Amino acid sequence: MRRRKTDLFILFGFLMLIIAGTIFVFTSSWYLAYVNNRPTYYFLLKHVLKVAIAIFVFLVGYSLPLEYLRRFRYPLMAISLLLLLAVLILPDPIAPRIGGAKRWLNLGFMNFQISELFKLSAILLLSFNAKHLRNTGKFLVNMAIVFLGIALIAMEPNLSTAILISLLVLSIAFYAGASMAVLSTIGTIAAMGATIAVLVFPHAKARIVSESIHYQVKQSLIGLAHGGLLGVGLGKGVEKFLYLPDAHTDFIFSIIGEEMGFVGAVIVLLIVMAIILRGFHIAKKLHRRDLALSTLAFAISMNLALYSLGHVSVVVGLFPPTGIPMPFISYGGSNLLVNSFLLGILLQLSREA
Amino acid sequence: MRERVIFSLFALVYAIFIAVLFKMQVLEGKKYEAMAMDNRYVTFPINPIRGNIYDRNGKLLATSGFRGKLLVINDRDRDEKEYIASLIGRYTTDLSPASYYTLSAREDVLESHVVVREFIRHYPFGEKTPHIIGYVDAQGRGRAGLESILDSILVGKAGTLMVPVDARMRITDRDFIMIPPSKGMDVRTTLDMDLHTFIDSITSRFEKVAVVVMNLDGEVLDIYSRPSFDPNLFVTGFTTAQWRYVNDATLKPLMNRAISGRYPPGSTFKILTSLASIDAGIPWWRSIYCRGIFYLGRWAFRDWDVHHRVGSLMEALETSCDVYYYELAARMGTVKLLEELRKSHLFDERFTPFPEEVRSFIPDTSWYRKRYGFYSTGNAVNLSIGQGEILMTPISIAMMTGAVARGGRMPYPRFYEGQVISDTLTMEYPDSAFDIVRRAMYLVVNGERGTAKYIRWRLEMDGFGDVRVAGKTGSAENPHSHKTHSLFTAYFPYEHPEFVVTVVAESAGHGSEAAVPIALEIIEWLLRHYF
The missing domain is CATH 3.40.710.10 (DD-peptidase/beta-lactamase superfamily)
Structure with a gap:
């Protein structure tokens, strides 16, 4: 029997990122908690609770037989689509409206973002259907299911997530070997859809053309520049003093850049990048043996790549400010839980490879 | 094949991002630094400490005292203004000594104000101060006499107090950055203050008197002019009666x-x-x-x-x-x-x-x-x-x-x-x-x-x-x-x-x-x- 080796790098990378995340959630959020008359560790405690759950979920992902996942892919997709529909329809106490958008389901201890669950189901669905994707008919059926969900996400509205999941889905299909002609057609339609959606949803248009958002980006850039090469020191940054809104979520990377400097920011990026490259490596190794598992490893890595690059794009001002969390680091539960579960699966796959 | 395309694309984008970060944080860092400082601090000038003026025997004719002052960080904080008024009677930024001690004891609970000590000119001889010493205005600049002509060497250099604040003008850190003011140079005059007080005592039965006492090297021992005024009032403020007195057209105490x-x-x-x-x-x-x-x-x-x-x-x-x-x-x-x-x-x-x-x-x-x-x-x-x-x-x-x-x-x-x-x-x-x-x-x-x-x-x-x-x-x-x-x-x-x-x-x-x-x-x- 072949000796199965767990990829320790993924394990330690995961731990390093969630520890760094915990630290930076605290330094970027204590003042916000303080001025809202909460104890300074208010956000830290909530985050630590979610990190505990995330580690549990990570272990579940690591140990759950892949066969269960394969069998469960259709019910999961069905549940996701139903819940996506539900958050649009259900009243506020169950599906709260936050900042004008209905994206969450109230679980009591946290608000869960259904689009993350949908992302998980989309990855599982497309990965385990990978070998069917070369068949144009079956490919189109899969795409129809997935893009139905994406359309629902766009209606929440949550355009940035819809765009990121679209990119993820298209790259999975590309990796699995879908026909280039069909793929590019769908890609073009999706791009046109996205453009129309941006023009239709007033808040999205405002994000792109408005002046006020420039304040947020400017503060983020000032923070990065303030950090310089080596940073101003942990906890010594000033952006968190309400200059940079959403410092602990959408702009946490800016806080890292300010307090730890270019060096700290690049170290975080390199850890993420290393995990992604390990994932690609696993995907490549599994490619010959099992296309489904290979595609799964690829999809998980690609998910991390798109989200981390998306987050950094916003922080450096290449993309309009929108809620793209930094995987494993940003405050916020749903993304952390789903990513941890996916990374657990990737760790399991590393043993298969 | 396809995986290679995606992997290399990914690596390229990552490299670009790191390059962008390097440019923003390291190469262009200085450009944003000044913007960052403007944002984070409210700066207040701190009065310089004016040089002393002595008579020929080392008696202090003009020196510096202090008074308490409230620096206003956030003018719209009504609650705090009411709180301050409840502590010291009424809301004012110029503090009496009693108000200063009352407020500085509660310094840490003030979020929109900072209590500081400000140096102000003080003339120990009050009304008996010789006219040629002159006086300073409320801003501490010399307006007459030696205070005026020697202003540039007496004045010293103002300091700066930088109070770190958040985006809503609340103090974020009690360790203020202080660039301390420097003291101006002291000036020793040729005047003899004992002689001046003596002349003051022997001329008291006259309304308007002028006296010049000098030695034959040109050193002025005293220049005396009666009636006189209290130069401290230019710093601390006049009552109506005092103001009327110094502007009296026939007495002309300022002259x-x-x-x-x-x-x-x-x-x-x-x-x-x-x-x-x-x-x-x-x-x-x-x-x-x-x-x-x-x-x-x-x-x-x-x-x-x-x-x-x-x-x-x-x-x-x-x-x-x-x-x-x-x-x-x-x-x-x-x-x-x-x-x-x-x-x-x-x-x-x-x-x-x-x-x-x-x-x-x-x-x-x-x-x-x-x-x-x-x-x-x-x-x-x-x-x-x-x-x-x-x-x-x-x-x-x-x-x-x-x-x-x-x-x-x-x-x-x-x-x-x-x-x-x-x-x-x-x-x-x-x-x-x-x-x-x-x-x-x-x-x-x-x-x-x-x-x-x-x-x-x-x-x-x-x-x-x-x-x-x-x-x-x-x-x-x-x-x-x-x-x-x-x-x-x-x-x-x-x-x-x-x-x-x-x-x-x-x-x-x-x-x-x-x-x-x-x-x-x-x-x-x-x-x-x-x-």
Whole structure:
């Protein structure tokens, strides 16, 4: 029997990122908690609770037989689509409206973002259907299911997530070997859809053309520049003093850049990048043996790549400010839980490879 | 194949992002740094600490005290303003000492205000502070006197307090960044504050007095002007009554009478007329018979007394015989007299660095012509005894006295250590003229008929019998009062002159009535303290 080796790098990378995340959630959020008359560790405690759950979920992902996942892919997709529909329809106490958008389901201890669950189901669905994707008919059926969900996400509205999941889905299909002609057609339609959606949803248009958002980006850039090469020191940054809104979520990377400097920011990026490259490596190794598992490893890595690059794009001002969390680091539960579960699966796959 | 495309694309994008971060954080970091600092701190200037001003013996004339102040970080914080008002009675940013201690004890709970100590000018002598010290305004900049002319070296450098705040102007960190203010340079003046308080005590029965005391090197020991004001009020603020007082049109407490007050010099001017006549070649030994009146054509000029026989110019100065000087002026004529008087150079320049000093005034023929349409010998006759249009400041009378004592040259007055004086008053009269006038001034005090022989008498009584004083009295008629201004200017000791004392008491009577006794007290004080 072949000796199965767990990829320790993924394990330690995961731990390093969630520890760094915990630290930076605290330094970027204590003042916000303080001025809202909460104890300074208010956000830290909530985050630590979610990190505990995330580690549990990570272990579940690591140990759950892949066969269960394969069998469960259709019910999961069905549940996701139903819940996506539900958050649009259900009243506020169950599906709260936050900042004008209905994206969450109230679980009591946290608000869960259904689009993350949908992302998980989309990855599982497309990965385990990978070998069917070369068949144009079956490919189109899969795409129809997935893009139905994406359309629902766009209606929440949550355009940035819809765009990121679209990119993820298209790259999975590309990796699995879908026909280039069909793929590019769908890609073009999706791009046109996205453009129309941006023009239709007033808040999205405002994000792109408005002046006020420039304040947020400017503060983020000032923070990065303030950090310089080596940073101003942990906890010594000033952006968190309400200059940079959403410092602990959408702009946490800016806080890292300010307090730890270019060096700290690049170290975080390199850890993420290393995990992604390990994932690609696993995907490549599994490619010959099992296309489904290979595609799964690829999809998980690609998910991390798109989200981390998306987050950094916003922080450096290449993309309009929108809620793209930094995987494993940003405050916020749903993304952390789903990513941890996916990374657990990737760790399991590393043993298969 | 496909995985390679995606993997390399991914690696490329990652590399680009790291490059972008490098550019923003390291290469362009400085560009955003200033923006960042503007954002994060509210900065307040902190008053510099002004240099002290001392008298010649090291007594503090001007120093720095402090007062509490509230710096407002967020003006819209109504709750905190109410809280502050509840603690100290009413909301104000200038704090009384009690309010300062009340608030600084609660400093840590204030979110929109910072309690600081601010240095402010303090004049320990209050109302007795000499006028030439001047005062500073509420912003701490010198506005008059030495405070004004030495402002640049006294002022020091303002500091900066940087209070870190969040985007909603709340203080984020109690460790403020402080660039401390630096202290200006101290100035040591030539003034003697003991002398000043002494003069203040002996002049208290007069309303308006100016005194100049200087040594013959030009060092000013005191410049005294009454009435005075409290310069502290310019820093702490006036009440309505105080404001009305300092702006009183007749009292003019802000005016330094010794350098800004112009008075007809009266008989003290005969010193200059004497010098002028000797220089013009009129024999000083000529004697006249004074009947107490002098006729020039249809006009009669009265003397203040009937002097009978006046044996010489010296006797004329001793007895202050007007008729003798009327005759001198009539012989010289207006043009010649004015020409000779100008050789004194007393009317050309100002003697002190203070902008508030005014020049003494002597008319010339064109001025007469413009004013009256003509001039005549009558003008000269009037001028010869220091009446008419001539106006002199007490400092210029003192300079005249000093120049006579020193044989024609007197350095400009010096007020503080390190003051660069390059100018010397030079009177263009022959040495013999000064010898004669000095002798005459000696007789004014020591002669049988001298108008200031009270001084001789008192010095002998008080045990200073060996000290000889030379001087000249003056009683100047003036439009402000039926009583004359009382003037006396003197130098002493006669043999080796060291000090000049000039006293002007407004509307106080004859020279011998008010100014002479004051000068005597000052001379005795100087004898007790400087000999």
